[in-house]
Amino acid sequence: MMDAGTPLSSWQIAYQTYGTLNADRSNAVLICHALTGDQHVANVSPVTGKSGWWTTMIGPGKPVDTDRFFVICANVIGGCMGTTGPASINPATGEPYALDFPVVTIRDMVRAQAALIDRLGIEKLFCVVGGSMGGMQVLQWAASYPGRVFAALPIATAARHSAQNIAFHEVGRQAVMADPDWRGGRYLSEGTRPSKGLAVARMGAHITYLSEMALHRKFGRNYQDRSAPTFSFDADFQIESYLRYQGLSFVERFDANSYLYVTRAMDYFDLAAEHGGSLARVFKGSATRFCVISFTSDWLFPTSDSRAIVHALNAAAASVGFVEIESDKGHDAFLLDEPEMFAAARGFIDAAARARGIA
């Protein structure tokens, strides 16, 4: 049964694991992926041929050390990388679900992951780690299953999605739905693809993942393969060319309806709302140790969002560390090479591992 009130009669979840589960089953780390991420966190993606999306953080000798921990990463419910979502076949009709798929929430995603963890025979996760929407799942895990999470590392995230972020998501969804090839969501059955709309959605969203400083440094007002403007609507500027490329490559790997569903899940996320508006009450009595990380130039999930989480955890007398990393790379910083973030994550994880008795 999902939060939308609809049961999902049968579903599957696609996941990857790295490292070895120890005899005590106490060294499992769950990685939660962001909006357009997938389960291929530390291996070459069979879809894109690119290396895993968080190999800076996860791997042998990395802060989430696959030599010591059993690392699990699963595609979210509503996604399009093997876990059941709107592109999956609806057993009732034999056609892709499209908009007949129930609207998904972050709690639904976490419930599906908990079922996977059950199936893997793991009672308690050593650590749950994620950035952005992944961080929302981390918080939801700690809220829904406090006894099953020893340590939680939410990065560049929030306990509720802001009005500004909902607004950006809505623009993206409207771009998808305005594409005539979207066909009311039934594009798979009708043999079309709303690639233009989805690409525009991605272009818009991509800007929110960066910062003005990062854009200026990377592109400035530089022209793309030309020395003067063409007085046309060609991609004269490097930034235009870059965004078009981002849009085009995204539509090759992502399903448009999944984009609608997963953005919607983020919009609905408001952890305190489940507990009478008090975020502190969500975490009351929690024995989980938390470490919250934010970035100075992240305007999508600004430090104030992380501080709200920290204040609530403090008010709930939970164990919490917090650090704001200086970076001009915007929200994307959590996926990039940020040595201070790695140092904080490594310190937190190692200390938690000692407390958990994992060598």
Added chain:
Amino acid sequence: MTSQAALPPTDDRLGHRLDFLLVADMVEPGSRVLDIGCGDGALLSLLRERRNVDGRGIEISREGVNACLAKGLPVIQGDADTDLVDYPDDAFDYVILSQTIQATRQPKAVLEQLLRIGRRAIVSFPNFGHWRVRLDLAFRGRMPVSENLPYAWYDTPNIHFCTIRDFVELCAEVGAQMEKAAALDAGGSPVRMTLPWWVWNLLGEQGVFLLKRR
């Protein structure tokens, strides 16, 4: 106004700072402690080892926070001047402000927050009334620079110096009751508690106070 505590035996063989040992002696075992301006977590670690406290920290520098996280200490990056309002009343048994009050913008407001958040507050600070400081000002006509106060006036983070007597007066003003008080001389030895306040203020290079809401 105060019952001056017997000074604890000091022990620096393990490399612990004497003012930290003085603070540790004022903390009941097993209590909940918030250390504001906890630096690299040396005092919190000491309190955890020797007093088995449930210790939390606030530290303004990222380097300090990372060092604390690596020690397994739950420390958040924050600012004593702005972030204490977010803590509920009586959230801790002790709130410690070790060698930090002189670096805050609003020492009085910070002290009031300490007494609100904690059932008790422990404050230690460099004493600007120490004889060496007075000599520097009186005879050299210069702002003091010493091992304890290593900064020149233009780059010091210490913007609100006070003397032990000043601090005692502030405590009276904010309604804080002194349960224990101690002073360390330049050599780090405790100043004898039987001596009157003006002697403390002259000989004590650092003051350490255990306070309670009146």
